[in-house]
Amino acid sequence: MDFAFDARTEELRAKLLAFMDEYVYPAEAVAHEQRERLASPWETVPVVEELKAEARRQGLWNLFLPDSEYGAGLTNLQYAPLAEIMGRSPQLAPTVTNCAAPDTGNMEVLTQFGDEQQRKQWLEPLLAGEIRSAFAMTEPDVASSDATNITTHIERDGDEYVITGRKWYISGAMHPDCKIFIVMGKTDPDGEDIRRQQSMVLVPRDTPGVTIKRAMQVFGYEDHYHGGHAEVIFDRARVPASNLVGEEGGGFAIAQARLGPGRIHHCMRLIGMAERAIELMCRRAVSRTAFGKSLAQQGVVHNWIADARVTVEQLRLLVLKTAWLMDTVGNRGAHTEIQSIKIATPRAVVDILDRAIQLHGAGGVSQDFPLAELYAGARTLMIADGPDEVHQRSLARRELKRYV
CATH class of the missing domain: 2.40.110.10 (Butyryl-CoA Dehydrogenase, subunit A, domain 2)
Structure with missing residues (x-):
């Protein structure tokens, strides 16, 4: 496995990072203000439509779909660092790039199992947003x-x-x-x-x-x-x-095919959420003083930040390995690794977010920072796409089979 990003990934990473800095992060507060003025909370806020148009103009659209006929044609390994970047603003970035669940999984289902009429009627307008x-x-x-x-x-x-x-x-x-x-x-x-x-x-x-x-x-x-x-x-x-x-009786198999990529996409974005939390922790630590010295000088804060960095680096390597295996030996061949990241990533990111919330005090649970909403999303992923315990059971049985 080569740890270097290829030229196309580097190009898209640079474009996406610039898009996040110039458009997405500034839009977070704007979107919140606009939503409060909507007649219905379910309507799309104007800034989201503006960002969708800009993302499409820049070619940052349907990056998740490996089928080059319909999507960007990226491998899982190429998409992983892009999904991580989008995970830093999980409410906005995936939506405005047309890379948000559940549409991503549904588009994959229609691409793989839909017939010509179903793709024309439903896949094409989904791809177009x-x-x-x-x-x-x-x-x-x-x-x-x-x-x-x-x-x-x-x-x-x-x-x-x-x-x-x-x-x-x-x-x-x-x-x-x-x-x-x-x-x-x-x-x-x-x-x-x-x-x-x-x-x-x-x-x-x-x-x-x-x-x-x-x-x-x-x-x-x-x-x-x-x-x-x-x-x-x-x-x-x-x-x-x-x-x-597809066919009658094929629903379970289709569901499994749909959930495999979905699980790794969630884990990629979770790493981005953890990176956002670390950034917020560090900014908070150097800007606040308690008991005569900055929070950045407190030993316990050192431990939280160091542990978070080590954890994120470990998780990223495991997710990248999983993406590489999915590309080279297929989802079935990467089954152990897919289950491993599904178990490890939400659990670890929840812990990092919990420390970040603690460091922010009352602000951490407020709407003034994204941490509480990030926490809710990460904690939910310990249940979504199969609870952790189901994956632990399956993974343990596979390990034990070698010794029985």
């Missing part, structure tokens, strides 16, 4: 950490599928531009193979029988930039049979 989307898998009435538990029913009725079920924490569903759901449910609930019972269908948001019941908060935040999170009811919602994604 004209619409948003949602991925409906998690359910409130079952342990969704085991995806085979889902109870949403997708029943074939002639030339249509009928969808009935209740989903929640459906990211992006509150956004007024969210036009399409990718819904996972069971087409064969009594099938012998529990991983072939599920399928995925495309359900337009305006389909009769689809109801956005309520917005779901995350530690009190509504996550406006990503389109919020919603509880959604499907009450015998009907869609054409042609809205099936």
Whole structure:
């Protein structure tokens, strides 16, 4: 593995770093002020649309998608340092570059498994940033950490599928531009193979029988930039049979294919969040005085900053190794490393953010600094895309298998 960035990565890094300094960081406070004046909290603030246009003009658009026909054609190893930079402002940067979840995963699904009509109708406007989307898998009435538990029913009725079920924490569903759901449910609930019972269908948001019941908060935040999170009811919602994604029984495999890149993208951005926290810690430490000397002279602060730096350097190497393996041997060959970063990164970044909050005192939990919102996002990633304990179980079983 070569630790040096190639020429294209260096070029994009330089452009993205300049874009962040010139446009994104100054826009954070502007976006907050503009949101307070909106008629609906789910509307897009004007500065976001301005930044999207600028990002597209500079070629900082769809960087996540390795398929060169639709995206930037970058490898995971090339994209990793770019996602880290975007992670320094996770509410704005991924959104304005069209690299925000859940749209990224949905675009990957449509690229890999969608047919020509589905790509034309839904993928192309997503790639252009004209619409948003949602991925409906998690359910409130079952342990969704085991995806085979889902109870949403997708029943074939002639030339249509009928969808009935209740989903929640459906990211992006509150956004007024969210036009399409990718819904996972069971087409064969009594099938012998529990991983072939599920399928995925495309359900337009305006389909009769689809109801956005309520917005779901995350530690009190509504996550406006990503389109919020919603509880959604499907009450015998009907869609054409042609809205099936892939094949019947292929839903579980599609979900796994979708979550692999999503997990590493989250970990890349988490490292950027940790870097932002370290920067804020250092700035705070040299600017504040307590008990006769600056915080930067306090021994415990030295420990926090040093430990954070060591941790970030370790995590970055593991994430880059994982990206390299995904590029060279595929997601299956990198399974151990993908699970390792999914376990290690959120946990470590939560700890770094916790120290940064502590160093900022009351300011750390306020809206005047991004730390509280960063903490909420990082802590949530210990649950999202599979709880840590599920990955620990799988990883341990794989290790033990060599000795049994």
